[in-house]
Amino acid sequence: MNWDFQFNLPTTIEFGSGKVKLVGEQVKKYGNKVLIVTDKGLAQTGILEKVTNSLKKENIDYYVFDEVKPNPRDVDCQKAYEQFKDKKIEVLIGLGGGSSMDTAKAIGTLMTHDGNLSERYGADKLEREITPLICIPTTAGTGSEVTSFSVITDTKLKDKMLIFDLNLAPKIALVDPELTLSLPPSITAATGMDALTHAIEAYVCNMAEPISDALALHAIELIVNSLPEAVENGNNIEARQNMLIGSLIAGLAFGNTDLGGVHAMAEPLGGLYDTPHGVANAIFLPFVFEFNIKANPAKFAIVAKKLGVSEEYKTEEQIALKGVHLLKELSSRIGIPKFSDLNYVNPKDFEFLAEGAENNICTIANPRNITKKDYLELFQLAYEYKGMDVHV
Template identity: 70%
Template sequence: MLWDFHFNLPTSIEFGKGKVKNIGKRAKELGGNKALIITDKGLAQTGILDKITQSLDQEGVNYIVYDEISPNPKDVDCESAYQKFKNENIDLLIGLGGGSSMDTAKAIGTLLTHGGELRKRYGVNLLEREIPPLICIPTTSGTGSEVTRGSVITDTVTKQKEAILDLKIAPKLALVDPELTVTLPKSITAATGMDALTHAIEAYTCKVAQPLSDALGLYSIELIAKYLPLAVENGHDLEARKNMLLGSLVAGIAFDNTDLGAVHAMAEPLGGLYDTPHGVANSIFLPHVFEYNIPSNPEKHAMVAIKLGANPEGKTIEETAYEGVVLLKELANKIGIPSFRDLSNVNPEDFPFLAEGAFKHLCTQANSRDLTKEDYLNLFQKTYEEKTTTLIES
């Protein structure tokens, strides 16, 4: 654990039922005269978008709705949106939806203030100017993008996911309203919830973990382990939805102040190549990477296992830690996460390419245990050999 550390929380957070109704007032406070709302077509057809536009109308804030977002946002789509809106005098951005919408909002904001191609902005702290003020409104309990300084975009040339990491793209405000998540389908609830759990576990176990993020990570793990199955079982269980949204938010703050690890290093090349939903990819690799990492820090992995529900009585630290592997697999199976082999477009011949991408990924450096390219290849193969699971209904 790092005892010399720096902790950032540049985003103001409003959490609770009905908070989305405040967006008109908050938009004006941020100096917004013309907002660009970035969302997807599904949300654009729901009453959620209406709540936002009505609030903006009441405060006299003009807006344009851009609803061309798709999962795993691509560079060409962000650049197309920039070309469409660059002369519209946009002075406020609103990201409504899951991580794809919020990450796209950050990318469009980057282009609005810097111009050019998006790939020239990939990297850490490379931006020269802040993007227009950004308000993020999550409708899933997964990415934590409403409180992070990262935007993950698929590069259509390299087929890899790339990231812009800079405080200059961090949201100014997160309006976090659990009522917006109650209609989320079971399969998306499961996948995004496991994404948040991965964030919490990797933030807690990675090499650059620090005291504040450790506290947040453990709290998030405990919340998600308890409430994710309940939220999947009954989406209208507002108590479960509230705690899942809180777990996701807390995990986002944790990993934004530390780093992630090999689970993300494997999941992002998979998403870049096959367009696999990010939460599903994380879920698939999490137990296997967790098991691989245990020797690097048995105590921390045992603590994760305890937060997942393991009973340490009469067991060694290592035995408790390895029980965490079983619990992660049981959780994924219970909520209907598919196995690697269940993904119809996966080709084992691509594993060397995926291993190469994982090894080069920035998260590899922070992973709890060092990995070689061969280690990644072995993990891809081992995960693929895992037996299949039964899928839940959407």
């Protein structure tokens, strides 16, 4: 194969227990006036205090915007911009899960580009770098601390919109496993499945390349072997560390390639119903995985082996199909609900959701050609799923 690709590493990664204490030192590289972007739940924990204590130690002025919501909204990004645009903010800190980090990226975009956020939807729409950003993840899920993406819910369109530009990349990722110890099991499960989806889709998508493949495969192995323990025993620091590394390197993988049909389905679902992104990914992952197998049975068989499938199955397709079973089994074990368990979901909306999925940018990179009709069938198939029924 004649490879031709680009791989970007614009973010400096500081990984290890206690790294959060370095935030004050890191901020001073870029300025002395900070806006911390987080959510109200996290603001009430000791994690925010760890950050502010480090800033105080370095005599750094700071403000806190704690109105981030899951599936972050354009109106909240705009609100933060209007509230702080005259404060001469020099550095942003995204503290929390992907929602906080994506919101910080969007706020940084507005601070350096002004105007309406919707003008920046799409790829390469920024003329300059955003306000220097330091990301501190408190979940092992999105990998947003090392990506050049920001996914924001447009409240008028009722859909998730993507801003993709290297100018969005955080300057520094402070990745501290201790910050994830207090994460509840349900959030650990959902964010962990988000990270697993990133790794799998990065590996099988039609934009994959050798570096992303290596990262994605290692991420799959780390996540599959650590996620159940992290859910069932949240104080296991080794499991938490492995999940955070898995999430981070999955972010590096898909941040340099793309995703696929799982995200194309999950994002309109989140835009319409506000479904947690990790839950949506986990629900659709086995069904899209099975749909895509025929595009590249060899690659899907490799993923299935990383998931734990043995060599007893004779063909690559059989191995890959057994992987579908293990994905469903994993979701069930860690408490991910089935699609039909989400009592707010109305099958009458599937047409709208399928159209949104077909138009989603991730559809382009799906390894198998996928249409609105296919998405409609996949939404219905996932909704009708009642238990372990994979055809092997």
